[in-house]
Amino acid sequence: xxxxxxxxxxxxxxxxxxxxxxxxxxxxxxxxxxxxxxxxxxxxxxxxxxxxxxxxxxxxxxxxxxxxxxxxxxxxxxxxxxxxxxxxxxxxxxxxxxxxxxxxxxxxxxxxxxxxxxxxxxxxxxxxxxxxxxxxxxxxxxxxxxxxxxxxxxxxxxxxxxxxxxxxxxxxxxxxxxxxxxxxxxxxxxxxxxxxxxxxxxxxxxxxxxxxxxxxxxxxxxxxxxxxxxxxxxxxxxxxxxxxxxxxxxxxxxxxxxxxxxxxxxxxxxxxxxxxxxxxxxxxxxxxxxxxxxxxxxxxxxxxxxxxxxxxxxxxxxxxxxxxxxxxxxxxxxxxxxxxxxxxxxxxxxxxxxxxxxxxxxxxxxxxxxxxxxxxxxxxxxxxxxxxxxxxxxxxxxxxxxxxxxxxxxxxxxxxxxxxxxxxx
Amino acid sequence: xxxxxxxxxxxxxxxxxxxxxxxxxxxxxxxxxxxxxxxxxxxxxxxxxxxxxxxxxxxxxxxxxxxxxxxxxxxxxxxxxxxxxxxxxxxxxxxxxxxxxxxxxxxxxxxxxxxxxxxxxxxxxxxxxxxxxxxxxxxxxxxxxxxxxxxxxxxxxxxxxxxxxxxxxxxxxxxxxxxxxxxxxx
Amino acid sequence: xxxxxxxxxxxxxxxxxxxxxxxxxxxxxxxxxxxxxxxxxxxxxxxxxxxxxxxxxxxxxxxxxxxxxxxxxxxxxxxxxxxxxxxxxxxxxxxxxxxxxxxxxxxxxxxxxxxxxxxxxxxxxxxxxxxxxxxxxxxxxxxxxxxxxxxxxxxxxxxxxxxxxxxxxxxxxxxxxxxxxxxxxxxxxxxxxxxxxxxxxxxxxxxxxxxxxxxxxxxxxxxxxxxxxxxxxxxxxxxxxxxxxxxxxxxxxxxxxxxxxxxxxxxxxxxxxxxxxxxxxxxxxxxxxxxxxxxxxxxxxxxxxxxxxxxx
Ligand code: NA
Ligand code: NA
Numbered sequence: 001x002x003x004x005x006x007x008x009x010x011x012x013x014x015x016x017x018x019x020x021x022x023x024x025x026x027x028x029x030x031x032x033x034x035x036x037x038x039x040x041x042x043x044x045x046x047x048x049x050x051x052x053x054x055x056x057x058x059x060x061x062x063x064x065x066x067x068x069x070x071x072x073x074x075x076x077x078x079x080x081x082x083x084x085x086x087x088x089x090x091x092x093x094x095x096x097x098x099x100x101x102x103x104x105x106x107x108x109x110x111x112x113x114x115x116x117x118x119x120x121x122x123x124x125x126x127x128x129x130x131x132x133x134x135x136x137x138x139x140x141x142x143x144x145x146x147x148x149x150x151x152x153x154x155x156x157x158x159x160x161x162x163x164x165x166x167x168x169x170x171x172x173x174x175x176x177x178x179x180x181x182x183x184x185x186x187x188x189x190x191x192x193x194x195x196x197x198x199x200x201x202x203x204x205x206x207x208x209x210x211x212x213x214x215x216x217x218x219x220x221x222x223x224x225x226x227x228x229x230x231x232x233x234x235x236x237x238x239x240x241x242x243x244x245x246x247x248x249x250x251x252x253x254x255x256x257x258x259x260x261x262x263x264x265x266x267x268x269x270x271x272x273x274x275x276x277x278x279x280x281x282x283x284x285x286x287x288x289x290x291x292x293x294x295x296x297x298x299x300x301x302x303x304x305x306x307x308x309x310x311x312x313x314x315x316x317x318x319x320x321x322x323x324x325x326x327x328x329x330x331x332x333x334x335x336x337x338x339x340x341x342x343x344x345x346x347x348x349x350x351x352x353x354x355x356x357x358x359x360x361x362x363x364x365x366x367x368x369x370x371x372x373x374x375x376x377x378x379x380x381x382x383x384x385x386x387x388x389x390x391x392x393x394x395x396x397x398x399x400x401x402x403x404x405x406x407x408x409x410x411x412x413x414x415x416x417x418x419x420x421x422x423x424x425x
Numbered sequence: 426x427x428x429x430x431x432x433x434x435x436x437x438x439x440x441x442x443x444x445x446x447x448x449x450x451x452x453x454x455x456x457x458x459x460x461x462x463x464x465x466x467x468x469x470x471x472x473x474x475x476x477x478x479x480x481x482x483x484x485x486x487x488x489x490x491x492x493x494x495x496x497x498x499x500x501x502x503x504x505x506x507x508x509x510x511x512x513x514x515x516x517x518x519x520x521x522x523x524x525x526x527x528x529x530x531x532x533x534x535x536x537x538x539x540x541x542x543x544x545x546x547x548x549x550x551x552x553x554x555x556x557x558x559x560x561x562x563x564x565x566x567x568x569x570x571x572x573x574x575x576x577x578x579x580x581x582x583x584x585x586x587x588x589x590x591x592x593x594x595x596x597x598x599x600x601x602x603x604x605x606x607x608x609x610x611x
Numbered sequence: 612x613x614x615x616x617x618x619x620x621x622x623x624x625x626x627x628x629x630x631x632x633x634x635x636x637x638x639x640x641x642x643x644x645x646x647x648x649x650x651x652x653x654x655x656x657x658x659x660x661x662x663x664x665x666x667x668x669x670x671x672x673x674x675x676x677x678x679x680x681x682x683x684x685x686x687x688x689x690x691x692x693x694x695x696x697x698x699x700x701x702x703x704x705x706x707x708x709x710x711x712x713x714x715x716x717x718x719x720x721x722x723x724x725x726x727x728x729x730x731x732x733x734x735x736x737x738x739x740x741x742x743x744x745x746x747x748x749x750x751x752x753x754x755x756x757x758x759x760x761x762x763x764x765x766x767x768x769x770x771x772x773x774x775x776x777x778x779x780x781x782x783x784x785x786x787x788x789x790x791x792x793x794x795x796x797x798x799x800x801x802x803x804x805x806x807x808x809x810x811x812x813x814x815x816x817x818x819x820x821x822x823x824x825x826x827x828x829x830x831x832x833x834x835x836x837x838x839x840x841x842x843x844x845x846x847x848x849x850x851x852x853x854x855x856x857x858x859x860x861x862x863x864x865x866x867x868x869x870x871x872x873x874x875x876x877x878x879x880x881x882x883x884x885x886x887x888x889x890x891x892x893x894x895x896x897x898x899x900x901x902x903x904x905x906x907x908x909x910x911x912x913x914x915x916x917x918x919x920x921x922x923x
Contacts, residue, residue, distance in 0.1 A: 012525075012528055013506055014506075014509050015509075015510070015521050015524045015525045015528070016505050016506065016507045016509065016510040016521060016522065016525045017505060017524075017525040017528040017529065018498075018503035018504060018505045018525075018529065019503075019504050019505060019506065020503065020504070021503075021525075021528055021529050021532045022528075024532050024536070025528055025531060025532040025535070028532060028535040028536070028539075029535075032535065037542070037674065037675050037676045038535070038538055038539050038542045039539055039542040039543035039546070039547075039674040039675070039676055040539065040543075040671075040676045041535060041536050041538070041539025041540075041543075042536065042539035042540040042542070042543040042544070042563065042566070042567075043539070043543050043547075043663070043667065043670065043671065043674065043676060044663065044667075045536070045566075046487055046562075046563055046566050047663060047664070047667045049483075049486060049487045049490060050483050050484075050487060050667075051483065051786065052479055052482070052483060052784075052786045053786055053788065053789065054486065055457060055461065055482055055483065055486050058454060058457065058486065058489065059457070059458060059461065062454065062458065158788070159788075162659075162660065162788050163788060164788060164789055164791065164792040165788070165789065166789065166792045166796070167792055229796070230796060231796065231797075232796040232797025232798050233465065233469055233798075234465055234798065235785065235789055235793060235798050236789065237461055237482075238461055238462075238464060238465045240461070241458055241461030241462045241465065242462065242465060244458050244462075245458075245462050264451070267451045267454055267455065268447065268451055270454060271447060271450045271451050271453075271454055271489060271493050272493065272496075272497060272500075272502055274454075274489060274490065274493075275450065275489065275490045275491075275492075275493035275494060275497055276497055276502060276503055276504045277504075278486070278489075278490040279490060279494060279497075279503070280504065282490065289662065292657060292661045292662060293622065293657075293662075295655075297661070330504060330506060332504075340661070344659075372508060373506050373508070375504075378508075424792055424795040424796060425795045425816055425817055468762060468781075468783060468798075472760045472762070472781045473781065474762065474765070474772075474781050474782045474783030474784060475784075476765075476767035476772060476782070476784045479767060479784045480767065542674070543674055546673055546674045546675075546731075546732065547670050547673060547674055549730075550666075550670060550673070550689055550690055550731070551689070552666075553666065553689060553767055553768045553769070554767050554768075554769075554784075559670075
């Protein structure tokens with residue numbers, strides 16, 4: 001049953017069927033051929049979406065699209081470039097920092113590349129950076145986005161594993177900072193070795209103050225978000241809704257760039273992105289149902305716990321598995337297929353589900369950068385107008401700091417769990 | 426298959442309906458946002474919990490997803506792994522694309538069968554807060570799946586025959602802005 | 612996986628953890644059925660919402676996606692509305708009364724079961740004592756007036772929101788996965804559940820007080836798809852009925868035995884238990900809730916309430 005399921009799934013992926021259809025059709029065919037109830041197709045797929053925490057997905061995407069439409073990104077770039085552009089390799093460092101700030105608004109790596117990528121590439125190319133290096137920085141920095149809250153994959157993991165989305169979102173903050181620091185260290189070393197350029201003009205304080213004031217409303221969005229989660233005024237979905245309201249307010253009142261036309265465009269883009277993501281969630285529920293009925297999670301638990309009962313050993317095994325899976329599988333599909341299979345065993349062995357969620361998502365966000373199936377690779381290749389193999393070469397060195405971050409999050413549970421446990425309860 | 430043929434006309438009708446679906450999905454997004462913000466305001470300022478608003482917001486989320494599916498197909502915006510298809514050219518490429526389309530159509534057909542089987546028994550059961558019959562709760566998902574299936578079938582058959590109806594073909598890759606491609610996908 | 616020796620494999624899906632009483636009783640049923648049918652019927656249990664949540668599970672039994680599940684009476688009410696009446700606040704005189712009413716051969720249950728079979732194709736196998744719901748919060752609330760404007764998490768079914776509103780509080784829907792966090796951050800100030808749920812989910816970490824309001828005593832209803840039941844031989848039905856009676860007794864006794872012990876454990880974890888001796892005015896809570904129940908459900912369930920009352 002499971003072999004047929006996986007075979008069909010991979011076959012459908014190869015012919016380029018939508019990932020949701022590859023999952024859903026393979027499940028449907030197994031259900032049909034094994035005389036399982038057909039009603040489950042309608043029931044499970046719709047019910048998988050009938051979840052309040054999951055509504056945070058469209059709302060966070062909407063908020064990011066609105067802020068983007070309000071022209072926030074331009075101001076952020078300007079401010080951060082004024083602040084750090086003068087150090088060696090400055091514009092590369094700016095790339096990382098802008099991604100870090102923008103990650104407090106946006107919830108997905110591809111959204112970050114979409115919103116920031118072309119500006120990043122242009123900035124670095126103007127200063128004569130090699131294309132490969134610039135593409136590598138752009139991709140690696142976008143990994144921060146889905147780790148720092150808000151985060152679409154983290155919300156989806158939380159929904160799939162039935163853990164608190166609030167705690168899991170907060171758990172990403174420290175790991176995201178670690179990634180940013182390690183990326184900046186790597187860039188600093190490269191900058192010293194290769195003699196990368198710096199910005200020539202010295203910015204005056206007045207200009208910094210002015211840009212800061214203009215950027216302030218945008219910088220406040222993540223503050224509102226994290227403060228809101230902790231305040232008790234909002235649940236996770238509500239905080240996303242309030243961020244949308246905030247984005248609408250500053251977009252139309254402060255930045256005055258938000259017109260009816262751009263508002264509708266932002267809404268349309270939100271619907272497109274949401275539907276393509278949630279379609280996968282719905283279809284993956286069918287896939288997971290078939291796996292469950294075939295006792296795959298139960299057997300996998302027995303197998304894993306037979307290998308070891310040490311949480312660290314199990315986490316390291318999981319890392320190995322997810323890095324391989326991340327090469328060939330799209331990230332959301334990977335989360336939705338594998339999380340229900342391995343979570344029971346790891347939690348039974350004593351792994352904190354909060355740490356598990358961050359490890360899981362970080363692995364698969366690294367998977368966005370690994371060939372053959374790496375959505376970030378494809379996207380940067382389009383944005384930078386580079387052939388895929390040069391993009392791959394460019395990102396290779398940056399896998400070092402990312403894998404190092406993964407190791408830290410795996411070895412030290414507190415990196416993920418300390419902050420949520422500190423601020424909640 | 427020409428634009429003047431029956432298929433072409435059906436295709437452009439489908440395309441028009443899919444745009445309508447997208448419009449409805451955008452309305453669902455607006456409704457959902459309003460309902461979520463309403464709950465915040467009601468609870469924090471008026472000491473009111475609104476189970477019905479929670480339920481309606483969830484329904485909007487489901488409707489938003491399914492109603493937008495046909496539009497995503499026609500615009501080539503479903504998340505898919507296309508690198509293998511990208512290696513192929515000419516007839517082979519068209520054939521593989523047709524297989525992918527027919528897979529979508531087959532999936533939708535099986536889903537619709539599932540809907541019929543499920544609703545055959547469960548149509549009269551109602552949601553807890555609003556008391557909406559399941560028939561209403563599942564209707565947007567049913568409609569979205571039906572339209573997606575029809576559009577995929579038509580395009581797949583068209584590709585097998587030589588060329589898909591233009592109304593259902595995604596724009597050429599060159600004209601596709603990178604920003605517009607799966608902006609929210611992780 | 613070894614080849615199956617059994618003739619019939621039945622899927623039993625539920626939303627509780629495998630180690631909770633409710634998860635265990637599903638396992639007990641599987642074992643009892645295997646024993647009594649000599650292994651001819653195998654029940655595979657899928658815990659922890661693996662196959663769906665609350666209402667979805669109830670609907671899944673109706674459509675035959677799964678053969679067996681358990682749910683609250685309120686949850687079964689989604690399939691056949693009168694069933695929700697069994698979860699009415701302050702309905703039973705005591706647990707013994709509840710068990711008599713929810714015996715499948717009681718006149719009330721017989722009638723409800725017939726309605727459920729006709730409307731939804733779902734049959735009640737048995738119902739066992741689930742527990743008695745109490746209010747938890749971060750302060751002592753002694754009477755309904757104390758709870759004015761206090762937000763309490765409630766399951767978004769009318770019968771449960773009525774209970775919370777009747778207690779004097781504001782019912783707020785919160786997804787179960789977010790309940791501990793919502794209590795910690797203060798999105799809601801309290802929640803209501805039986806003691807074993809409070810203990811199993813470590814809610815004592817985020818709640819300081821438990822008020823022994825005992826506002827809903829409820830039975831958990833174990834249901835089966837009617838077509839599956841119809842397909843069984845008389846001997847198999849007999850075996851299932853025996854297994855059901857056995858597990859009903861064992862599960863009820865376990866819940867009752869654990870109830871006192873769980874309360875003691877909550878106290879040891881630092882929770883303040885607020886009962887009549889601490890000034891809890893249970894009569895006032897009861898009066899307030901009953902008034903609201905009469906207003907919201909009197910017309911719909913009034914006749915049923917009388918029949919339930921008549922059972923001795
Ligand atoms: Na983020
Ligand atoms: Na990859």
